[in-house]
Ligand SMILES: Nc1nc2c(c(=O)[nH]1)N[C@H]1C(S)=C(S)[C@@H](COP(=O)(O)OP(=O)(O)OC[C@H]3O[C@@H](n4cnc5c(=O)[nH]c(N)nc54)[C@H](O)[C@@H]3O)O[C@H]1N2
Ligand SMILES: Nc1nc2c(c(=O)[nH]1)N[C@H]1C(S)=C(S)[C@@H](COP(=O)(O)OP(=O)(O)OC[C@H]3O[C@@H](n4cnc5c(=O)[nH]c(N)nc54)[C@H](O)[C@@H]3O)O[C@H]1N2
């Protein structure tokens with residue numbers, strides 16, 4: 001049988017690996033994926049891939065993956081035609097809008113939307129079309145603190161990225177890139193990069209309550225008490241200031257607020273924070289001194305530092321340490337990406353801008369902060385169940401599984417049952433979409449084109465890579481952007497038969513206004529529509545001389561080179577300076593200072609702080625229906641230090657009951673001496689035992705949902721991001 005090779009970027013995680021996909025033509029004319037391996041010629045990933053990337057063919061072929069729309073009739077989801085499904089969408093949406101106003105329709109955008117050109121090219125017009133303030137996404141159970149801290153400091157969304165490949169000292173807090181493949185630092189093959197760093201004599205310091213795979217590859221592992229990174233970082237800043245180790249390097253002349261900052265960190269002496277963090281004062285002093293003395297050093301913080309009580313402060317202080325140690329914008333320190341499709345720090349006037357301000361708007365029920373036009377996902381359930389003007393009566397989920405991913409998930413699960421109407425755009429009938437009145441199946445990853453509009457803003461090397469769809473759409477199926485487009489038009493009053501092309505024209509029109517005559521004509525002549533046309537326009541208005549045709553000619557991607565210094569043109573603050581001491585962050589650091597006096601104490605052996613973990617073969621909640629990714633020993637285990645387990649009379653494999661303020665679960669114990677005593681660890685994304693789902697493989701490897709334990713009232717105050725790490729729990733033997 002004839003075969004063909006196609007190239008495509010993997011959309012599953014931030015590593016953005018290039019894949020080489022072999023397809024065989026079948027007698028019936030269709031094509032079958034026979035092999036997926038790393039594309040050795042990919043300009044960014046050079047052949048690297050992880051076990052998940054090889055399964056895109058299996059995901060495509062998964063018999064449980066939805067291919068036709070489902071509508072719920074008498075409590076059971078049944079397959080219907082697309083026409084019928086769209087009629088249900090129109091009747092349902094128009095009904096809720098007529099009864100309660102457009103503001104009663106909420107939307108939740110899940111993680112895969114950030115890895116999907118169909119959604120990234122149209123998120124803004126899609127959300128605008130709904131005319132609602134009830135907008136939620138996975139960002140507020142993830143990285144929002146980092147985005148807000150960086151925006152306040154640099155004036156626009158600009159995240160300094162650790163220049164791993166040229167660094168001599170890399171300090172990594174709250175990240176486990178050997179399992180997660182990296183996040184807010186887009187690069188494939190972290191193990192290879194870290195090995196190279198260590199081989200060239202560099203140091204790799206991992207600060208994590210758990211000895212992760214990443215920590216095992218480190219030259220030093222510093223176990224930290226969960227939730228105390230802000231204190232540790234404040235102490236490092238304290239040492240830099242106190243011992244006059246501050247050297248601003250390329251930030252010299254472009255900072256303000258150093259005095260306010262110095263005053264704010266004054267209480268955080270290494271001695272004061274040591275009993276809180278569990279890291280002794282001498283080690284903190286030495287780390288600060290080493291960061292200042294090493295020419296190319298970088299501090300990198302990820303989800304362990306953002307989903308915690310002081311997440312925005314910790315995110316801010318990561319960048320502050322890098323700036324004060326002279327490591328901002330220097331090779332081997334932290335640098336800014338320059339993505340080909342542009343970003344907030346490549347648009348507007350170089351070096352200055354309006355700056356970022358926190359919104360005054362808050363959520364209706366709990367007055368929680370709105371950030372970037374979104375409300376904290378942790379309060380979605382409240383907004384559904386609390387009646388009144390503006391309550392959520394209908395919900396649209398796009399590529400999200402909030403029933404497994406949001407805190408106090410049993411409460412959300414119940415709340416979804418109270419909705420008058422729900423639409424899910426998804427590929428599975430799962431824990432969340434089982435509540436939907438209508439599920440509109442998105443095509444599989446292989447049926448969609450790809451470009452990483454979002455992740456290239458975080459890439460450790462500037463590259464650009466367009467992937468054509470590998471396989472055609474099924475008969476009558478719509479592409480994902482067409483599904484979103486039609487929902488948007490219906491939300492604006494159109495009928496069930498609305499033409500998504502109209503939505504595309506409007507979205508492109510807004511971009512076309514920024515194109516010059518020549519580019520506009522070239523795009524028109526190409527005949528492209530949809531995401532391809534949007535990406536072409538973004539490339540043409542971006543910082544490089546690139547068009548989509550250039551990328552189409554280079555299926556392994558176009559290399560735009562290593563990160564280059566961008567100070568001060570990258571700044572978008574009104575003063576043209578980096579704000580080292582944004583008021584709201586200084587105030588929240590005061591909250592941390594207030595808690596310094598109270599040294600933490602563990603009252604008895606049943607008390608633990610619960611943290612999470614990721615596994616190379618998982619992807620949040622939704623890759624558990626692929627047999628090769630779930631086979632072997634069960635992975636949803638409660639890791640405990642052997643001494644802690646012994647004190648509770650728990651042995652390896654024994655069931656333990658874990659109880660928090662909001663819920664309880666029972667999970668099998670796994671003894672692990674690499675976990676800090678007093679800390680317990682349970683992964684998220686499991687708990688596939690709800691009735692009414694259709695993920696048969698996942699159901700056989702159900703596990704339990706850790707978000708039954710996380711607390712929807714325990715939020716970081718500046719961004720409303722959920723605290724998912726360091727949850728106080730009680731652990732006992734299960735009866
Ligand atoms: N306790 C705890 N909770 C956590 C975390 C944690 O560390 N600990 N991590 C948090 C983080 S970082 C995140 S990002 C969130 C994730 O939270 P969510 O985004 O809510 O959850 P996912 O598990 O990513 O669910 C993705 C959904 O998209 C569907 N899907 C997959 N591909 C496609 C596609 O191409 N199109 C469409 N339309 N649908 C698709 C899947 O079937 C699934 O339903 O979870 C958060 N929750
Ligand atoms: N295989 C796989 N890859 C993934 C995902 C997945 O589910 N599976 N999810 C993707 C998503 S959505 C994201 S956002 C990224 C996240 O990518 P990472 O940020 O690398 O996420 P984790 O692997 O959860 O690593 C977080 C680490 O923080 C530690 N930690 C917990 N609490 C604290 C604390 O208070 N302080 C410190 N210093 N450390 C702490 C944990 O022990 C853990 O090792 O991964 C992405 N990649």
Ligand code: SF4
Nearest residue numbers: 010013016017050053
């Ligand atoms: S690391 Fe794995 S999941 Fe992530 S992009 Fe690469 S192949 Fe895909």
Ligand SMILES: [Mo]
Nearest residue numbers: 111138142143
């Ligand atoms: Mo995430």
